[in-house]
Amino acid sequence: TIRANTTPQLAGNFFSFKLGKAREAFEAVPWVRHAVVRRVWPDRIAVRLEEHHAAALWDAEDGNERLVNSYGEVFEANVGDVEDEGLPLLAGPEGTSARMLAMMQRLVPLLQRIDRDLLELHLSGRGSWRAELDGETTIELGRGTDDEVLARSERFVRTLDRVTARFPGAPRALVTADLRHPDGYALRLAGISTAPNTKPKQ
Numbered sequence: 001t002i003r004a005n006t007t008p009q010l011a012g013n014f015f016s017f018k019l020g021k022a023r024e025a026f027e028a029v030p031w032v033r034h035a036v037v038r039r040v041w042p043d044r045i046a047v048r049l050e051e052h053h054a055a056a057l058w059d060a061e062d063g064n065e066r067l068v069n070s071y072g073e074v075f076e077a078n079v080g081d082v083e084d085e086g087l088p089l090l091a092g093p094e095g096t097s098a099r100m101l102a103m104m105q106r107l108v109p110l111l112q113r114i115d116r117d118l119l120e121l122h123l124s125g126r127g128s129w130r131a132e133l134d135g136e137t138t139i140e141l142g143r144g145t146d147d148e149v150l151a152r153s154e155r156f157v158r159t160l161d162r163v164t165a166r167f168p169g170a171p172r173a174l175v176t177a178d179l180r181h182p183d184g185y186a187l188r189l190a191g192i193s194t195a196p197n198t199k200p201k202q
Contacts (some may be wrong), residue, residue, distance in 0.1 A: 002049075007030045014043055022047075029079040033069060054082050055101060059091035072098025092123030099123075099146070106150055107131065113157050128180075135173060142180035152179040167192055 009025040012018065019037045026035035026047060034050040049131055052069040057079065060066050066074050067082070068090055074097045088108075090100045104121050111118055111133065120132035129141035139156075141149050156179055164174075164187075173190040 002026070002029055002032070014039065014045075017045065017099075033071075033073070033075070033083070052077065054087060056104060057087050057089045058097060059089055061094060068097050070100055072101040088118050088128075089120040090123075091120065093125050096123055103129070103146055106146075107153060110150075110153055110157050114160055137174050137176065139177045140180055146158070152185070156185055162191065163187065 006025045010017070010022055010049065011087065017039070019039070021046070022037045023035045026032055026037065026049060031051050032049050033052045036048040038046050040046045047200075052067070052073075052075050054067045054077075055070045055072075056068040058068045058074045058076070065079050066076055067087075068074055088104055090097060090104065093099050100121060100123055103123075104118065107121070108118050111131075116133045116135065116137065118131060119134055122130040122132070124130075126143070128143045131139040131141060133139065139153075141153060143149075156177060160174075160177075162197075163198040167189065175188040175190055177188075178186040
């Protein structure tokens with residue numbers, strides 16, 4: 001694949017061969033993050049390639065799905081080439097991919113403490129975070145610095161079992177959690193309602 005994409009763009013002899021143009025040709029190949037091209041006397045060209053390592057999917061504003069590498073950089077490649085299915089999806093304003101990847105990497109071990117996987121992480125244009133977890137659970141993480149958002153998330157994870165234990169019986173599936181409150185959080189659990197029973201008496 002690399003040869004097919006680059007050979008037509010490589011021309012010249014050992015001395016006239018343009019290293020910069022060759023580097024650009026190699027870096028235009030999908031999955032190539034960085035290329036180093038140098039001459040090796042008397043008649044060879046040595047190329048060292050660094051590949052992208054996909055860490056997440058990126059939901060671009062144009063509707064096309066791209067990838068985020070381990071450096072937080074968005075790159076274009078065939079998403080179907082990713083061997084490890086189930087990469088989290090990041091969706092946010094352009095230029096926020098590195099910040100979002102860093103937040104994802106800090107959230108994942110926290111959520112594992114409550115046996116949940118992060119499926120999607122969203123960042124709004126106003127700086128509000130939202131996480132979609134397996135089990136069709138949504139967590140509104142709110143705004144603030146990254147450390148503030150992580151502190152609220154840690155408090156939620158640390159106290160969730162104690163809160164849900166107040167409702168005896170079968171385990172109540174977590175539907176939503178809203179961490180945007182300054183002194184606590186709000187939960188919605190399957191099968192639990194705080195609305196008054198308005199059913200008329202017989």
